[in-house]
Amino acid sequence: MARHFNESEFSARRERLLEKMAAEKLDAMLLFAQESMYWLTGFDTFGYCFFQTLVVKADGSMTLLTRSPDLRQAKHTSTIENIVVWVDRMNADPTTDLRNLLSDLDLLGARIGIEYDTHGMTGRVARLLDNQLTNFAQISDASYLVSDLRLVKSPAEIERVVEAAHLADDAFDAALPLIGPEADESAILAALQHAVLAGGGDYSANEFVIGSGPDALLCRYKSGRRKLSATDQITLEWAGVSAHYHAPMLRTILIGEVSARHRELYAAAAEGMKAIEQVLRPGYTFGDLFDAHARTMDERGLTRHRFNACGYSVGARFSPSWMEHQMFHAGNPQEIEPNMTLFVHMIIMDSDREAAMTLGQTYLTTETAPRALSRHPLELIAV
Numbered sequence: 001m002a003r004h005f006n007e008s009e010f011s012a013r014r015e016r017l018l019e020k021m022a023a024e025k026l027d028a029m030l031l032f033a034q035e036s037m038y039w040l041t042g043f044d045t046f047g048y049c050f051f052q053t054l055v056v057k058a059d060g061s062m063t064l065l066t067r068s069p070d071l072r073q074a075k076h077t078s079t080i081e082n083i084v085v086w087v088d089r090m091n092a093d094p095t096t097d098l099r100n101l102l103s104d105l106d107l108l109g110a111r112i113g114i115e116y117d118t119h120g121m122t123g124r125v126a127r128l129l130d131n132q133l134t135n136f137a138q139i140s141d142a143s144y145l146v147s148d149l150r151l152v153k154s155p156a157e158i159e160r161v162v163e164a165a166h167l168a169d170d171a172f173d174a175a176l177p178l179i180g181p182e183a184d185e186s187a188i189l190a191a192l193q194h195a196v197l198a199g200g201g202d203y204s205a206n207e208f209v210i211g212s213g214p215d216a217l218l219c220r221y222k223s224g225r226r227k228l229s230a231t232d233q234i235t236l237e238w239a240g241v242s243a244h245y246h247a248p249m250l251r252t253i254l255i256g257e258v259s260a261r262h263r264e265l266y267a268a269a270a271e272g273m274k275a276i277e278q279v280l281r282p283g284y285t286f287g288d289l290f291d292a293h294a295r296t297m298d299e300r301g302l303t304r305h306r307f308n309a310c311g312y313s314v315g316a317r318f319s320p321s322w323m324e325h326q327m328f329h330a331g332n333p334q335e336i337e338p339n340m341t342l343f344v345h346m347i348i349m350d351s352d353r354e355a356a357m358t359l360g361q362t363y364l365t366t367e368t369a370p371r372a373l374s375r376h377p378l379e380l381i382a383v
Contacts, residue, residue, distance in 0.1 A: 002077050003042040004243040009156050010079050013040055014060060016149055021058055027110035028102075029056045029142060032125075033118035034318040036146040037064075038244065043078035045070050046319065048120035051086070051094040057105065065098055095128040099136060113142025119320060147325045150315055152339050157245065157315065158364060161341045164201065165247035165362055165373035167240030171195040172249060172376060179234060179253050180383050185210055185225040192238045202241040205322040209237035216252060216356040217349040231256035235356050244316040247373055248343045250360025254382040261350065265302075265357035266380045269346035272296040273359055273378055276310065276344050280363060280370040286332035293328070293346070302348055311344040314362060340365040341373075 017040060021029060031037050034048040041054070041062065052066035063082040064074055074080050086097040102108070112133070116126060133139050153161065174195040175188050189210050196204075207221035212234040215222070219237070228234060232255040239248040254262055275292040293310035297303060313324040326334050328344075345360030359378050363370040 002044070003079070004044075004160070005042060005156055007079070009154065010041060012154070013149075017056065017146065018058065018060055020145055020149060021056075021113070024113065024142070024145065025111055026113045026140075026142065027058050028105070028107050028112045029145065030054075030098075030112060030114045031056060031146065032115045032120040033143075033146065034120055035150070035244075035316050036115060036118075037078075038316055038318070039146065039150055041078040041080050043074050043080060044244070045073045045077070047073065048318065051125060052120070053098060054080070055098075055101065055105065057107070061105075063101065063105065065094070065101055093128060095125070095132045098129070099132040102133075102137065107137060109137060111138045111140070113140050113145060115143050115146070116141050117143035117325070119318075144325060150324070151313055151326060151334075152337050153315065153341055154339075158339060158341070160242045160245035161247055161315070161362070161364070162373060163242040164240040164245050167196045167199045167201045167242065168238065168247050168249045168362075169240070169375050170199055171238055171240060172236075172251070175236065176253070176381070176383075179228070180255060181228060181230045181232075183228045183255075185212060185227070185234070188234070188236070189225075192236070196238075196240055199240075200242075202244060204239045204241050204246060205244070205317040205319050208239075209235065211235050214354050217351060217354065219347060219349075228255050233262070233356050235358055237358070237360070239314075239322055241322075244318065245341075246314045246317060246322040247341070247362040248314060248322060248345075248360065249362070249374060249376075250345050250347070250358045251381060252356050252358045254380070256382075258380070258382045259355065261353055261355045262357060263380070264300075265305075265348045265350065265355060266359075268297060268300045268302055269348055269357050269359045270378060270380075272310070272346040273344065277363075277370055280336065280342065280344065280365060281368060282336055282338060282365070284336050286326060286328045286334040286336070287330060289328040289336075289344070290330050290332065294330070297348070305348050305350045307347050310346065311342060311360075314341050314343045336365055338365050338367050342370075 031054040047070040086094040216235040297306040
């Protein structure tokens, strides 16, 4: 079997889920998030772009409803034994198949939690599902039940994130020597991606970000490439990925003479990272992390140029995003616990002067100070 974790790891995860379901008085869960299915069973696929769901009952039994292309995928990669296939046909409504399956599983009138907030659940599917189940069972939104369980990583998961961080470092080592006047963004991007794949890693859950000149102020991938000028800036955001576990990094590299504004923005970003490291530990919350970031930026007159979030939890994720649900934004009460893997970033975009500055790396939380998983220092890089 092509599984990344052993049976005892999956059993422990299943017990944690069942305990949480019992606490929430749920008779069953309908998992639509691919990362939830992967975490619980090892099921590894991009088939969630079509209708599929994993039914988990309070007794621990699991049944996957999916299309025929994922029948063998599930058997080969997961611990799921009971797999039901819905048939592709004109005007097919797999939610009807799901209702029939739930009836066969003796869940009529049961309390069922559903993962709505996921890319595996389209608006159309949600409407069809609600129409099928409203008078069939007591349904509730349980979108974050598994997501919250995934926040604290097991030792086996931490090994994967550490490996991902090594791959992210290797990618930067490969790309950095290519950056300079007349350098082609295509070659830089190819070096980043090649290092991850050649090192045994995976494709990331979203595209790497690359942009130079005015595009260095963008934080999303966009199509199109350019060559760097003698005086320029380039922003890179990429991730090492191991068994779908992500360790992102973020840097803005300067080419040629460094402006006073860039030095000012770098000083703020570096100070912001230091401020967050002081509260990136048990006893604080995700909201406290954002407050440290905002305070640092605002004291330097950079309120208009900062973002309203400064990081998020990372782990095993599938397209279209490597971000987990839990973000560092104002008022987030999520408590920091040991063994979380968290991506911290400083993003300062001065559109008035077209000056960009970013810093970002992945940390492992401990009982005390956080552990940076990158071997690269958070220094100003100019070539």
